[in-house]
Amino acid sequence: MLKFLEQLDRRVAFLLMGLAVAIPILFPLPLSYKPSPLAQSAFDAIDRLPDGSKVVFSFDYDPASSGELQPMSNALVYHCARKRHKLYFMALWAPGKTICTETIATVLLKYRPDAAYGEDYVELGYQSGNEGVIKIAATDLRQQYKTDIKGTPLEAIPMMEGVNNLQAMDLLITISAGYPGSKEWVQYFSTPFPRTRMITGTTGVQSVSLYPYIPNQIAGMLGAIKGAAEYETIVNEQYPVNGKPVPELGEGQRRMGPQLVAHMLMVSLILLGNAIFFMQRKARREGRR
Amino acid sequence: MSRSTMVWLVVFLLGAAGLATNLVVRPKGFGLAYVHDEPVRRVEVTVGPPIGADANEPTETKWVEAGGPELDRPNVSRTTTPEVSWIEESQVTPAKAWDEMQGDPSYRLSLKHTLGIWVAAFFTLAVLSFLWRDNPVYKFAESVIVGVSAAYWMLNAFWATLVPNLIQPLFPKFVQSWAMPGTTGEASDFWFVTLVPLTFAVMLLLRLSPKGGWIAAWPLAFVIGTTAGMKLVSHVQADFLSMLSGSVLPLYATDAQGRFELGTSIGNFVLIVGLLSVLTYFFFSVEHRGTIGKFARLGVWFLMVSFGAAFAFTVMGRITLLSERLEFLFSDWLWLIDPKGAHTAMGLLFSIR
Numbered sequence: 284m285l286k287f288l289e290q291l292d293r294r295v296a297f298l299l300m301g302l303a304v305a306i307p308i309l310f311p312l313p314l315s316y317k318p319s320p321l322a323q324s325a326f327d328a329i330d331r332l333p334d335g336s337k338v339v340f341s342f343d344y345d346p347a348s349s350g351e352l353q354p355m356s357n358a359l360v361y362h363c364a365r366k367r368h369k370l371y372f373m374a375l376w377a378p379g380k381t382i383c384t385e386t387i388a389t390v391l392l393k394y395r396p397d398a399a400y401g402e403d404y405v406e407l408g409y410q411s412g413n414e415g416v417i418k419i420a421a422t423d424l425r426q427q428y429k430t431d432i433k434g435t436p437l438e439a440i441p442m443m444e445g446v447n448n449l450q451a452m453d454l455l456i457t458i459s460a461g462y463p464g465s466k467e468w469v470q471y472f473s474t475p476f477p478r479t480r481m482i483t484g485t486t487g488v489q490s491v492s493l494y495p496y497i498p499n500q501i502a503g504m505l506g507a508i509k510g511a512a513e514y515e516t517i518v519n520e521q522y523p524v525n526g527k528p529v530p531e532l533g534e535g536q537r538r539m540g541p542q543l544v545a546h547m548l549m550v551s552l553i554l555l556g557n558a559i560f561f562m563q564r565k566a567r568r569e570g571r572r
Numbered sequence: 573m574s575r576s577t578m579v580w581l582v583v584f585l586l587g588a589a590g591l592a593t594n595l596v597v598r599p600k601g602f603g604l605a606y607v608h609d610e611p612v613r614r615v616e617v618t619v620g621p622p623i624g625a626d627a628n629e630p631t632e633t634k635w636v637e638a639g640g641p642e643l644d645r646p647n648v649s650r651t652t653t654p655e656v657s658w659i660e661e662s663q664v665t666p667a668k669a670w671d672e673m674q675g676d677p678s679y680r681l682s683l684k685h686t687l688g689i690w691v692a693a694f695f696t697l698a699v700l701s702f703l704w705r706d707n708p709v710y711k712f713a714e715s716v717i718v719g720v721s722a723a724y725w726m727l728n729a730f731w732a733t734l735v736p737n738l739i740q741p742l743f744p745k746f747v748q749s750w751a752m753p754g755t756t757g758e759a760s761d762f763w764f765v766t767l768v769p770l771t772f773a774v775m776l777l778l779r780l781s782p783k784g785g786w787i788a789a790w791p792l793a794f795v796i797g798t799t800a801g802m803k804l805v806s807h808v809q810a811d812f813l814s815m816l817s818g819s820v821l822p823l824y825a826t827d828a829q830g831r832f833e834l835g836t837s838i839g840n841f842v843l844i845v846g847l848l849s850v851l852t853y854f855f856f857s858v859e860h861r862g863t864i865g866k867f868a869r870l871g872v873w874f875l876m877v878s879f880g881a882a883f884a885f886t887v888m889g890r891i892t893l894l895s896e897r898l899e900f901l902f903s904d905w906l907w908l909i910d911p912k913g914a915h916t917a918m919g920l921l922f923s924i925r
Contacts, residue, residue: 350896411733434754470806487889491882541895
C-alpha cells in the first residue's frame with residue numbers, strides 16, 4: 284500500500300482535481316450562504332447612500348481574473364443601478380475598459396434601461412500611469428481626463444458639472460486584481476481623503492494583504508469568489524426582479540460548488556501526504572533496527 | 573507505439589468521438605455565436621441659440637440621429653454634409669437569435685464570433701495539456717499568448733501613453749485631426765514642459781547605444797527618486813501611521829450603550845498579542861531565549877496562520893479560474909449546461925441538466 288502511494292503519479296491528483304471541479308459544474312450543488320460582516324458592510328455602504336449619489340467605479344482587472352471578479356462587478360453595478368446612483372466608470376488596467384463597457388451593456392442598461400449616458404453614467408476609460416492616475420484625479424480630474432471614452436470633452440458632459448476631482452464622489456468602488464488596484468487606492472485616495480468611503484472586491488491572492496485596512500480605510504470588502512457569492516445572496520434577497528433572483532447574479536454562487544468539492548479533495552490530499560510522510564518515517568526507523 | 577503517444581491518441585479519439593456525438597444529438601449544433609445587425613444613421617446639424625435667446629450666441633455643429641426628435645427642434649438645421657450610415661453589430665444569445673431569425677434577417681450566425689469560441693476552446697485545452705507533460709501544442713499556445721500580449725501592450729503604450737501624454741501636448745492640432753477629436757486643438761500655456769519627459773525618453777533609449785549607455789542613468793535616477801518620494805509619503809500615511817492608530821484598541825470593548833462586548837474584546841486581545849509577538853520575532857537585538865523566546869515562538873504561530881490563510885485564499889482563486897474555464901467549455905462551447913439560459917430554448921435533444 285505504502286509503495287503504491289509513494290509511486291502514485293502526480294497526474295492522478297490533477298485528474299481528481301479536474302473531476303472535483305467539473306462534476307459540480309455539470310451537477311450543481313444546492314448551497315446557501317450566510318453573508319459575512321465584510322460583504323454586509325460593502326452592501327450597506329452602497330445602500331445607505333441617498334438615491335442618485337455619485338459613485339466612482341474602477342475596473343482594475345483583466346480577463347485573466349474575471350472568473351473571480353466579474354461576478355462582483357455584476358452584483359455591484361446592479362445594486363448601484365437599482366439605487367439609481369450616478370456612476371463614473373474608470374479603469375487603471377487597460378483591458379478593464381473593455382470589461383467595463385461590457386458590464387454596462389449586460390447589467391446596467393438591462394436593469395436600468397432609462398439610464399442616459401452623460402447624465403446617469405459616464406465612461407472615463409483607461410489612463411496609463413498606475414497610482415499616478417489616482418493621485419492626479421484625486422485633486423484635479425480634468426488634468427488627468429481631458430475627454431471621456433467617446434472623445435467628448437468633460438465640460439460637455441452634464442454629470443461632470445461640479446465634479447472637479449474624485450473628492451466630489453460619495454463612494455469609491457474598486458474591483459482589483461493586483462497592481463495598480465485596491466492597495467494603491469487606499470494609499471493615494473481613501474487615506475488622504477477619508478470623506479469618500481471605499482469598498483473593494485479583490486482576488487483571493489490579494490485579499491489577505493488588505494485586511495489590515497479594514498474598517499478605517501476600507502469600509503467593506505468582497506474577498507475572492509466567496510465574497511462575490513455572499514454579495515449576490517444579499518442583493519438577490521434585497522433587490523429581486525419580479526420576486527426572483529437576478530439571472531446575471533448567480534455566477535459567484537454557482538462557482539462555490541466546485542470550491543467546496545475541490546477544497547475537500549485538497550484537504551484529503553494534504554492529510555494523505557502527511558500520512559505517507561509519517562508512514563515512510565516509521566518504515567525507515569524500523570529498517571534501521 | 574510509446575506510452576505517451578498511446579495516451580495522446582486515446583485522448584484525441586475520445587475528444588473527436590465526444591464532439592461527433594454532440595453534433596448528432598444537437599441538430600442546431602454547438603459552439604455557435606449569433607449577432608444582431610442594427611443600422612445606424614447620422615446627419616450633421618447646426619444648433620443655433622435657443623428661441624428667445626441672444627441671436628449672437630455661437631452656434632454648434634454636431635452629428636445627431638437621422639429622423640430623430642432632435643431634428644424637429646426649431647433651432648436645429650441640417651448642413652449640406654451627406655448622411656452617414658453604418659451597421660452596429662451586437663452579440664445575442666443563440667436562443668434569442670433562433671426566435672427572431674425566422675422573420676428578421678438582421679439576426680444571423682456570426683462566423684467571426686463562432687471562430688472566437690472555438691479558438692478559445694482550443695487554447696484552453698492546449699494550456700491544460702501541460703498537466704500531462706510539456707508538448708508542442710502547449711508550446712504553440714504559450715508562444716501565441718506571449719506574442720499577442722506583447723503586441724497588445726505595444727499598441728496600448730502608443731495609444732494610451734505616447735499619444736495623449738507626449739504627442740498631443742506637443743502637436744495638439746495634428747492629434748485632434750486624427751486621434752483625439754474631443755480635444756480643443758489648442759496648445760497649453762506650458763506645452764514646453766512636455767519636452768522634459770521627451771528628453772528623458774531619448775536619454776533612456778541611449779542605454780541601447782554601446783558608448784552612451786551611462787546617459788540613461790540620469791533619467792533612471794529621476795524615475796527612482798520620484799517613485800521613492802511618492803511611495804514614501806503614502807506608505808507612512810496609509811500603512812505605518814494608520815495601522816499604528818488602528819492597533820490601539822480597548823481590551824475591554826463596549827457597545828454604544830456601554831455594555832461589555834465579549835467577542836470584540838477577545839478579538840482585540842488576539843490582535844494585540846499577535847502584533848506584539850510577531851514584532852518580537854523580528855526583533856533581533858535581544859536573544860530569543862526564555863520568556864522572549866517563547867513569545868517570539870508564539871509570533872511564528874501567528875505568522876503561520878496568516879500564511880495558511882493566504883495560501884487558502886490563493887487556492888480559492890485558482891480553483892475559481894479553473895471552474896470558470898470549465899464552465900466556458902461546458903456552456904459556451906459544448907452546450908452541455910446552460911446556466912445563463914442562452915441556448916436551450918430550442919433545438920436540444922439532449923442535455924445533462
